[in-house]
Amino acid sequence: MSAGGESSRERILARVARAAASRGRLSHPGALATPAADPVAGFVKCFTSSGGEVVKADRGRPANEWLTDFLQALEPGVVGVAVGPEVPAGLRPRLPDVAAAHAGAGISVAWGAVSESGSLILPSTGTRAVQLLPPVHVVWVPEGRVFARMEDALRELLDGLPAAVGLHSGPSKSADIGRTVVTGVHGPGRCMVVFI
Amino acid sequence: MKVAFFVTCLADHYFADAAADAVRLLRHLGCEVGFPPGQTCCGQPAYNAGRTREALRMAEHTLDVLAGADAVVLPSGSCATMVKKFYPRLAGEGVSRATALSERTWDLAEFIVRRLGVTRLGDGLSGRRVAVHQGCHALRELRLETEPATLLEGAGAEVVPWDAQEECCGFGGLFSVKMTAVSAAMADRKLETLPDVDWVVSGDGGCVLHLDGRSRARGDAIEFVHLATALWRGVN
Amino acid sequence: MVRDYAARSREIIRDEPGVREAVTGATIAFDEKRRKGYAEVDADAWRRWAEGVKNHTLTHLDHYLTEAEARLQANGAQVHWAADAAEAREIVIGLATRRAVASVVKGKSMVTEEIDLNPALEEAGIEVIETDLGEYVLQLLEEPPSHILGPALHKSLRQVQDLFAERLNTAPDGDPDTLARAAREVLRNAFIDADMGITGANFLVAETGTVALIENEGNIRLTTSLPRVHVAVVGIEKLLPRMTDLAGFLQLTARAATGQPIGCFVSLIQGPAAEPGDDGPEEVHVVLVDNGRTDVLAHEHAWEALRCVRCGACLNACPVYRQTGGHAYGHVYSGPIGSVLDPGLLGLHDAMPLPFASSLCGACEDACPVRIPIPELLLEWRKEAQDEGLTPWKERAALAGLASVATRPGLYRLAGRIGSRLGARGAGRALPMLGEWARDRALPKPSPRTFRQLWRKGIE
Numbered sequence: 103m104s105a106g107g108e109s110s111r112e113r114i115l116a117r118v119a120r121a122a123a124s125r126g127r128l129s130h131p132g133a134l135a136t137p138a139a140d141p142v143a144g145f146v147k148c149f150t151s152s153g154g155e156v157v158k159a160d161r162g163r164p165a166n167e168w169l170t171d172f173l174q175a176l177e178p179g180v181v182g183v184a185v186g187p188e189v190p191a192g193l194r195p196r197l198p199d200v201a202a203a204h205a206g207a208g209i210s211v212a213w214g215a216v217s218e219s220g221s222l223i224l225p226s227t228g229t230r231a232v233q234l235l236p237p238v239h240v241v242w243v244p245e246g247r248v249f250a251r252m253e254d255a256l257r258e259l260l261d262g263l264p265a266a267v268g269l270h271s272g273p274s275k276s277a278d279i280g281r282t283v284v285t286g287v288h289g290p291g292r293c294m295v296v297f298i
Numbered sequence: 299m300k301v302a303f304f305v306t307c308l309a310d311h312y313f314a315d316a317a318a319d320a321v322r323l324l325r326h327l328g329c330e331v332g333f334p335p336g337q338t339c340c341g342q343p344a345y346n347a348g349r350t351r352e353a354l355r356m357a358e359h360t361l362d363v364l365a366g367a368d369a370v371v372l373p374s375g376s377c378a379t380m381v382k383k384f385y386p387r388l389a390g391e392g393v394s395r396a397t398a399l400s401e402r403t404w405d406l407a408e409f410i411v412r413r414l415g416v417t418r419l420g421d422g423l424s425g426r427r428v429a430v431h432q433g434c435h436a437l438r439e440l441r442l443e444t445e446p447a448t449l450l451e452g453a454g455a456e457v458v459p460w461d462a463q464e465e466c467c468g469f470g471g472l473f474s475v476k477m478t479a480v481s482a483a484m485a486d487r488k489l490e491t492l493p494d495v496d497w498v499v500s501g502d503g504g505c506v507l508h509l510d511g512r513s514r515a516r517g518d519a520i521e522f523v524h525l526a527t528a529l530w531r532g533v534n
Numbered sequence: 535m536v537r538d539y540a541a542r543s544r545e546i547i548r549d550e551p552g553v554r555e556a557v558t559g560a561t562i563a564f565d566e567k568r569r570k571g572y573a574e575v576d577a578d579a580w581r582r583w584a585e586g587v588k589n590h591t592l593t594h595l596d597h598y599l600t601e602a603e604a605r606l607q608a609n610g611a612q613v614h615w616a617a618d619a620a621e622a623r624e625i626v627i628g629l630a631t632r633r634a635v636a637s638v639v640k641g642k643s644m645v646t647e648e649i650d651l652n653p654a655l656e657e658a659g660i661e662v663i664e665t666d667l668g669e670y671v672l673q674l675l676e677e678p679p680s681h682i683l684g685p686a687l688h689k690s691l692r693q694v695q696d697l698f699a700e701r702l703n704t705a706p707d708g709d710p711d712t713l714a715r716a717a718r719e720v721l722r723n724a725f726i727d728a729d730m731g732i733t734g735a736n737f738l739v740a741e742t743g744t745v746a747l748i749e750n751e752g753n754i755r756l757t758t759s760l761p762r763v764h765v766a767v768v769g770i771e772k773l774l775p776r777m778t779d780l781a782g783f784l785q786l787t788a789r790a791a792t793g794q795p796i797g798c799f800v801s802l803i804q805g806p807a808a809e810p811g812d813d814g815p816e817e818v819h820v821v822l823v824d825n826g827r828t829d830v831l832a833h834e835h836a837w838e839a840l841r842c843v844r845c846g847a848c849l850n851a852c853p854v855y856r857q858t859g860g861h862a863y864g865h866v867y868s869g870p871i872g873s874v875l876d877p878g879l880l881g882l883h884d885a886m887p888l889p890f891a892s893s894l895c896g897a898c899e900d901a902c903p904v905r906i907p908i909p910e911l912l913l914e915w916r917k918e919a920q921d922e923g924l925t926p927w928k929e930r931a932a933l934a935g936l937a938s939v940a941t942r943p944g945l946y947r948l949a950g951r952i953g954s955r956l957g958a959r960g961a962g963r964a965l966p967m968l969g970e971w972a973r974d975r976a977l978p979k980p981s982p983r984t985f986r987q988l989w990r991k992g993i994e
Contacts, residue, residue: 110824111615114770117828119596121837127593130775131586134782136575148795187811203726219785219796227811230759234752252781252796260777263742265609265807266758266814269784269800274752278668278684280691281560282710287667287718288725289752289799305985311950314981318993333989338940344933346894347925348916352937359941434895466853470893472929475970477891479544482974483554483857484893511975 138250141217142297145248148220152272153285155294157240165298169240170195173207176238180206184236186228193242193298202231207238208290214247215295216255219271222295223255226266233268239290241270245297299414301329302367304360304403306377307339308503309524313373316503316524320373320406323530327414336363342380346471350388357385361395369413370403373526375436375502378405383439405436406526407445407501417452422532424454427495428523431488431509433502434466446501446525453532461491469508485512492520501525539891543862553688557680557859560687564850567793568901574795580786585905587779588841592831598740598773599822605743609805611818619649622823626651626732626765627658629819633763635660635729639721641747641754642666643734644682644844645767645823647866648879651732663724665753670717674701680860680868683791683846688859721753731757731815735768736843737783738820741776744804745820748787748797755799764803764815770822771831771840783843790903791845830878835914839874841904848898848908854891863888870898874911882915886924889915932967950984 146156160168173180173195182200188211195209202208210233212222222241224233233239249255259267274289285291301324309317324331341356360381364370372378381403389396410416428450436442447457468474468484475481485508492498498520500506510522546553591598603613616622630638638660640646652673655662664673668686671694672679679685686694694713698704702716733754737746745766747754758764774780780802788794807814831837849855849869860868865876865885873892877885889912898908919925939945968977 110617110621113617114615114822114824114828115596115599117824118599118770118831121828121831122593122596124832125593125837128586128589130590131583133778134580134583136782136785152794152798203722221796221800226759226807226814227809229811229813230755231813234755234759252785253778256777256781260742263744263804264809265803265805265812267802268755269796269802270798271794271796271800272798274750275798276667276714276751278666278671278686279694279710279713281563281687282691284711284714287714287751287753288665288721288756307950310985311953311980312978314983314985314988317985318988321989321993336943338943338946339936341937341940344937346913346916347929347933348889348913348918348920349930349933349937350917350920352933355937356940363943434893434897438896438900464897466893466895466897468853468893470895472967473890473893475967476887476929477540477543477854478970478974479540479547480854480857480862480891481893483547484853485975487558487853487856507978508975511971511978514976515974 133253136218136251136253139217141248141250142245144217144250145215145220148217149271149295152220153275154220154272155292157294157296159296165193166195169193170197173197173240178206180238182206184208184232186210186232188228189242202235205236207240208232208236209240211242212247213259214249214255215243216252217248217250219252221252221269221271223259224268224270225264227264230266230268233270234289237286237290238292238294239270240294240296242298243295299329300368301331302364302370303331303333304337304364304370304372304377305333306372306374306503308507309373312507313503313524316527317373319530320526323526323533324371326533327410327416334363334367340377340380342377343471345380345384345388354388354390357388357396358392361385361392361399364399367402369409370399371406371409372403373406373501373524375405375433375440375442376504378403378408379435379439405440405442405501407449408440408442411445411448417448419449419453419529420533421454422534423450423528426455426497427458428455428497428499428528429458429460429493429495430463431467431498431500431505432464433500433505436501437464446499449529450499450532453529455532458493458495460493462488467505467509469504471504474508481508482512485509489513489516489518489520497521497523497528499523499525499528539862539864539887542864543858546858546862552690553859554857556690557688558856560684561850561856564683564792564846565901568790568847568850571789571793575789577789580782581903581905583782584786584903585841587774588904591773591775592771592837592840595770595773595831598775599770601740602738602743602773605740606805606820609743610808611743611805611820614819614821616821616823616825618825622649622767622821622825623651623654625821626767627654629763629765630655630658630660630730633729633817635763637661637724637728638663638730638732639724639728639757639761640664641731641733641749641757642669642685643732643767644866645734645769646732647679649767649823649825651767663721663728665721665724665757667714667717667751670721671697678861678866681846681849682844725756725760728761730763730765731761732765732767733757735766735772736787737774737780738768738772739774739777739780742804744777744780744802746780746784747801748784750798752799755801758801758803759814762815763817763819765819765821766803767821767823770824770827786903787843787845790847790901826879830875833878835911836874836878838906839871839878839911841906842871842875843904845903847901847903851897851901853895853897854893863891870908871906874906874908874915877915882918882922883924886919889919947986
């Protein structure tokens with residue numbers, strides 16, 4: 103760091119401290135109490151109202167076979183997939199692995215989900231390109247990992263926090279042009295959850 | 299009940315008949331109305347402009363003039379807010395006097411509904427379609443969200459919903475002459491969204507002067523009626 | 535930028551009527567969503583809580599800034615401190631030069647607008663591409679943003695159709711979906727080619743060193759994930775103590791901004807990629823920017839404006855903003871929050887007459903998720919402007935005259951009688967303000983007799 107940067111740091115901190123001292127230091131109000139809804143039902147309601155999709159797997163069949171058929175039946179049918187390293191063999195579709203930029207779908211397993219905001223929690227170790235580049239993102243969510251409240255999820259996440267975490271709460275969208283909502287602007291245009 | 303009537307500058311000069319109707323209405327509701335003769339301007343123009351010293355001088359004058367009153371009623375939501383809400387902020391050393399007056403001061407509609415507990419006035423307005431413009435101070439400082447409409451309906455009027463009902467008309471005192479184009483455009487928004495009504499009723503003279511002035515400049519034919527006049531006609 | 539609000543606003547209203555129409559429509563839609571978003575939760579309790587957390591943070595900012603710095607460094611990120619805009623630009627350009635950066639992708643960020651970063655990067659020979667769809671439209675048009683959240687909300691569909699037809703070869707009547715797809719294609723390549731991603735931050739969590747970013751398009755996630763270097767430019771007021779605080783702020787900010795329970799994408803960034811499987815950036819830099827914020831923090835009243843989370847709710851609620859959009863204000867931060875922040879950040883003299891660009895209707899304060907008392911702060915700035923002689927002398931003289939008259943009842947009544955006798959037209963000549971009034975409105979009609987006269991005669 104340059105000498106100039108060092109002195110700016112000291113100057114900023116000194117000015118901040120002076121202002122705080124002159125005002126008196128105010129206390130923290132404590133936790134915000136938000137109501138805890140039924141985790142899974144609340145998640146489904148919130149996530150789908152934001153444009154996310156919740157898909158039921160055919161539990162009578164092996165998950166990877168079901169997913170393979172499901173992806174191929176999409177419009178347009180998925181040919182190549184990009185799969186996060188966290189996805190176990192039993193949840194990987196039997197389709198060719200391709201680079202995320204060319205994949206028809208990205209497949210991830212969520213670390214968890216949040217009911218009150220309808221959010222999926224996706225650590226960066228799941229490979230960000232998989233989560234972001236394909237037009238369709240399919241996310242396996244363990245049912246027992248749905249937290250009622252964001253605060254509970256983030257508190258548990260503190261242990262072993264990865265370099266980055268993405269919270270995905272629906273498809274990519276924008277209303278910047280003519281106030282019309284369009285999906286799939288930059289990130290996935292379809293975000294699909296399958297509970298396991 | 300004894301009421302000191304604080305007429306306010308604009309009502310004195312531009313809505314004199316409406317102010318007289320407010321007196322008639324208060325008497326009809328059983329009040330003994332007095333008019334403290336030393337009253338002048340509440341000081342709001344100076345307060346809104348940031349001329350605190352001048353505003354304080356006017357506030358102190360008004361506090362002196364209204365010192366003995368049991369209840370003070372103003373036919374203006376904005377000036378009522380000045381006395382009720384802004385005097386205590388301004389007052390400095392005189393804050394206890396200002397707070398005491400604040401508790402005894404009412405906007406006309408506020409006084410009738412909240413103090414006198416009256417919502418039925420008569421049926422003199424039956425068959426009449428009206429839209430209500432709420433001054434922002436009455437709406438957001440005094441939180442008179444329903445009182446004027448309640449009284450108008452209680453006098454037989456049909457209160458027609460207005461898309462821009464809660465939007466500022468653009469008067470804002472000094473704002474209307476400093477930023478006149480924006481102020482006029484804000485009035486246009488109100489006028490453009492106005493439903494088909496017989497009257498536009500407001501308890502704030504400043505808003506009415508501005509909206510009426512803009513509507514006449516545009517060549518609209520809209521009839522603006524002060525709330526006090528509308529309610530008095532509702533009684534009869 | 536033009537800095538005469540009164541003249542600029544008049545020009546926009548007169549010459550670009552489409553702006554008023556587009557901005558009014560968009561902000562009313564945003565405001566309705568905000569109301570719905572607030573109604574779904576105990577918004578009053580959330581807002582009080584958020585105000586309290588921000589007040590605590592701002593009065594412990596020295597503590598939280600050093601905590602965030604230590605955490606970020608422990609996470610492998612690098613922290614830089616910039617006293618002003620010039621130093622912030624220097625830091626970012628220094629980083630770009632050292633890493634031989636040829637092309638930068640950007641996520642929408644007000645602070646990088648504030649420090650005028652794009653022109654400086656371009657001058658250094660670096661290509662800069664705005665990736666938020668609205669910002670991208672404005673970059674092609676070479677216009678500054680008009681709104682914190684919807685930077686191009688003052689543009690009609692027609693204007694974007696014409697622009698994209700010319701620049702991206704889309705059909706002249708392409709629908710929003712087609713236009714967005716065309717932009718996506720250009721920008722997707724930009725993401726893949728870029729060496730550096732630059733963003734702002736919605737929050738910086740001291741406990742974990744987390745840079746938190748809220749968005750709906752996914753462009754910020756891409757900006758912070760694909761290029762090998764990520765630089766987050768962060769105002770020092772963006773701190774939050776703990777992750778549990780962030781949980782509330784992510785949701786409240788989204789509800790205030792768009793009524794959503796949360797943004798479609800939230801990025802929580804602790805540092806550079808370190809673990810296997812993570813394809814994120816090799817370097818993460820956080821540039822902490824003062825640029826006037828410590829002046830605001832030291833101000834007796836204006837410090838409350840530093841609670842601002844840049845949600846845009848006050849702009850959406852503001853009937854003044856709706857008439858012109860942000861450009862009339864002449865500064866990066868426009869609307870109600872701009873009119874209280876700009877005098878603090880830039881100095882009151884440079885921000886005049888923005889504290890007067892408000893009718894003080896109070897809609898902004900009701901919308902604000904952190905309960906900034908905007909009308910009160912506007913009044914405080916007006917007071918300072920009066921004390922420093924920054925307002926027209928005629929106005930000051932008129933108000934001083936009013937006070938002199940109004941504290942002498944006899945004189946007040948006399949002045950009233952003279953005024954009535956002159957009539958509005960005569961008074962118009964006597965009072966220059968009435969001339970301004972009459973520019974856009976018919977003159978008021980005085981009552982034939984004043985109330986005082988009626989009272990003396992007796993009211994029946």
